[in-house]
Amino acid sequence: MTATENPPAQQTAQTYRPSTLQRFLPFIIAAVVPFILGSTTGDLNFWWKAVITVVVLVVVARLAWKWTPRGELTHREDMRLWRTPSDRSWAALTMFGLLVLPFILASDFTPPMGFPWATWFAVVNLVLIFAMGAAAFNLLVGYSGQISLAHVAFLALGSIVGGVVGVQWSGGNMWYALPAAALAGAVVGAISGLPALRLKHLYLLLATFGFHFVMMLVWREYLQEYFGFVGIRFKGENSPRIASWLHWLPGIDPDQNGEFVITGQFRWYWVLMPITVLSILFMVNVVRTREGRAFAAVRDRDVSASLLGINVARSKLFAFALSSAIVSMSGVLASFYIGSRGEDSFNVQTVLNYAIIIVVGGFSSIQGAIFGSAFFWFLPEWFKWAREELWFVRDIDFLSDYPSEIDLAIKGFLVVIILMFKPDGLAGMWRDFKNWLGRTLARSNP
Amino acid sequence: MSDAILTFDDVTVQFGGVRACDSISGRVDRGSLFALIGPNGAGKTTLVNAISGVYKPLPGAQVQFHPEGGPPEDLLAYRPFQIARLGVARTFQNLGLFMGENVLTNLLLGRYIHEHTRLIEGGLFTRRAVKRELAARQAIERVVELLDLGAFRRDSVGDLPYGVQKRIEFGRVLAMEPELLMLDEPMAGMSVDEKQDMIRYIYSAQDELGMTVFLIEHDMGVVMSIADHVMVLDFGQKIAEGTPAEMQQDERVIAAYLGTEMAEN
Numbered sequence: 222m223t224a225t226e227n228p229p230a231q232q233t234a235q236t237y238r239p240s241t242l243q244r245f246l247p248f249i250i251a252a253v254v255p256f257i258l259g260s261t262t263g264d265l266n267f268w269w270k271a272v273i274t275v276v277v278l279v280v281v282a283r284l285a286w287k288w289t290p291r292g293e294l295t296h297r298e299d300m301r302l303w304r305t306p307s308d309r310s311w312a313a314l315t316m317f318g319l320l321v322l323p324f325i326l327a328s329d330f331t332p333p334m335g336f337p338w339a340t341w342f343a344v345v346n347l348v349l350i351f352a353m354g355a356a357a358f359n360l361l362v363g364y365s366g367q368i369s370l371a372h373v374a375f376l377a378l379g380s381i382v383g384g385v386v387g388v389q390w391s392g393g394n395m396w397y398a399l400p401a402a403a404l405a406g407a408v409v410g411a412i413s414g415l416p417a418l419r420l421k422h423l424y425l426l427l428a429t430f431g432f433h434f435v436m437m438l439v440w441r442e443y444l445q446e447y448f449g450f451v452g453i454r455f456k457g458e459n460s461p462r463i464a465s466w467l468h469w470l471p472g473i474d475p476d477q478n479g480e481f482v483i484t485g486q487f488r489w490y491w492v493l494m495p496i497t498v499l500s501i502l503f504m505v506n507v508v509r510t511r512e513g514r515a516f517a518a519v520r521d522r523d524v525s526a527s528l529l530g531i532n533v534a535r536s537k538l539f540a541f542a543l544s545s546a547i548v549s550m551s552g553v554l555a556s557f558y559i560g561s562r563g564e565d566s567f568n569v570q571t572v573l574n575y576a577i578i579i580v581v582g583g584f585s586s587i588q589g590a591i592f593g594s595a596f597f598w599f600l601p602e603w604f605k606w607a608r609e610e611l612w613f614v615r616d617i618d619f620l621s622d623y624p625s626e627i628d629l630a631i632k633g634f635l636v637v638i639i640l641m642f643k644p645d646g647l648a649g650m651w652r653d654f655k656n657w658l659g660r661t662l663a664r665s666n667p
Numbered sequence: 668m669s670d671a672i673l674t675f676d677d678v679t680v681q682f683g684g685v686r687a688c689d690s691i692s693g694r695v696d697r698g699s700l701f702a703l704i705g706p707n708g709a710g711k712t713t714l715v716n717a718i719s720g721v722y723k724p725l726p727g728a729q730v731q732f733h734p735e736g737g738p739p740e741d742l743l744a745y746r747p748f749q750i751a752r753l754g755v756a757r758t759f760q761n762l763g764l765f766m767g768e769n770v771l772t773n774l775l776l777g778r779y780i781h782e783h784t785r786l787i788e789g790g791l792f793t794r795r796a797v798k799r800e801l802a803a804r805q806a807i808e809r810v811v812e813l814l815d816l817g818a819f820r821r822d823s824v825g826d827l828p829y830g831v832q833k834r835i836e837f838g839r840v841l842a843m844e845p846e847l848l849m850l851d852e853p854m855a856g857m858s859v860d861e862k863q864d865m866i867r868y869i870y871s872a873q874d875e876l877g878m879t880v881f882l883i884e885h886d887m888g889v890v891m892s893i894a895d896h897v898m899v900l901d902f903g904q905k906i907a908e909g910t911p912a913e914m915q916q917d918e919r920v921i922a923a924y925l926g927t928e929m930a931e932n
Contacts, residue, residue, distance in 0.1 A: 232680050287792060296803060296804045296805060297797075300801070300804070302799070304771050359843050360766065484699075504790070506789055506792045507789050507790040509788075509789075510784050510788075510789030510792070510796055511775075511779060511782045511783075511799075512785070512789055513789065514768075514776050514779070514785070515776070515779060517767075517768055517772070518765055519768065521765040521766065521768070522763055522765065524721060524747075524763075525763030525764075526750070526776075527747040528719060528720075528721070528747050528748070528751050528756070528763065529751060529756075529776050529777065529779050529839070530751035530752045530780035531748055531776075531779055531781070539786055543786065543790075547739050550751055563875040585767075
């Protein structure tokens, strides 16, 4: 069935090649249908749309599964990111889900039992920002094996660059701040990686943690110098706008006062989602090509890596630079999305939060960062909902008296559970689930 | 057979008070199969480590590599990754594989010095990056076929049996297409059948791919049957050097090597 299991008997069973149209059709459907559903207002009610969504979901998954090259694969086919039927199915589903999600969350539908639909949109956007940063952090810590605690320093660097380039120089132009932050992040990241050439493990962790405090000092000085203790305002007159060359696109409409300000969850989603998806795809591509393989080699055995011709020092610095560049970009996005950054926006707790995200999500897997940040943001929301709505939880005063402490305790408990029983985290569980599903499907229709 | 590919002179490696290698000199002829033998702790691996740049020998040592059609290079002036790029590849006695990665990734890492995809190109997956990736895969396909690794392509290396792992590591250095191939006990811990296979692979690396092989081996029988030239170490000293037939007659070799083995039995 899937090439990951690679049974020789089935590999040569039948050769099948879909046409180019067949290869892309499921993805085209997945891309187009959400927008059609989203733009038809009034005449179709929510439940009809829900039925259509589910039908399209099944059709897209089935077609992507069916129209997958089978048999002896060429190198080009073998190299594709989505190679097996199950990969292609999930990719099409994910694409459809990401595109249809904002329309669902923006609809005026109210789920039963006061499930907080509207607040979840904000959570989804935060998940996107955190997934990007955590994936980059995981690329460094999990995939390249350079234990670092400096990522929050780079979120702060992103805010500084956002403040300098995005607010002070251009009055709210996030589009200049993003590449500037990537550049600054890469340069400063490479410098912060210098201790990695001499130190390893716990010692490197301490050195990078030191870098965190240096950056916090810079951040505080910068705030005091230009903004005072209130912090930087990234909203209001400083909020980002949609570039003028995109105004012709359907669905991009001016506000009442004729401006194209990126505000509200729906608009932000369309900014954050593509950037996050593209940056994660970038990292996935790095990991599966030459330099990314070198990262893994340096992580596992640096002596062996150097004898393969890999310049270990250069490779480590590249890992730091790449990771920091993307974390800085996510710092810019977070600043503009959240709207203000003050002195206490970055603290040791944030450092730990990212660590929780990648440990729960799954070490050394970029996918894990996505699961981890979803876990991190959804769980408290779900607890909050449970405390307010579920009858058997609502009556326990203790839970509503100490909400944040209990959230933290449950989170900590789950981290311990995951570390003990499932060291590869949610990403590992997801892999197991996919394998189980593949086996079940293969058994039911051979 | 006359010109040398590697000459080393007065190589001494010292760990504290122990001289693991004591002023060892020698030369490896281009295209030959050079074998380095000796009992446990004789300093064989240390010598290879000194040549490949992992250990620094004491001052006064000379290690020169003569690449095909180029000026001789002083290997002691280079760092290990630069030595690998010059065309000297080696394997490890206790495996230098990346156990968490799959066979394909491990073999593709052998192509690292021949691919030239930059980080950003790889991330954007540009046409050029794809082309280079394809070229690398085609190059390792030859190795996969030669070593019969096709069935394991996507398996994690750590899950495979030891004999296969040894073959993968050998495949990875073949993929580097070095001029000088240094194999550190490639047959250690293998069954007789696997040893036979490995001997065949080493032969084809030497004959068909035109590599010079520098072989460290523990098993005297294997060495005597395949080597062109043998050097024997004992306690960090070179005790004899010559053809396999000469070595079998040499008193010191028998005393140091075969003698101890007999005594053990």
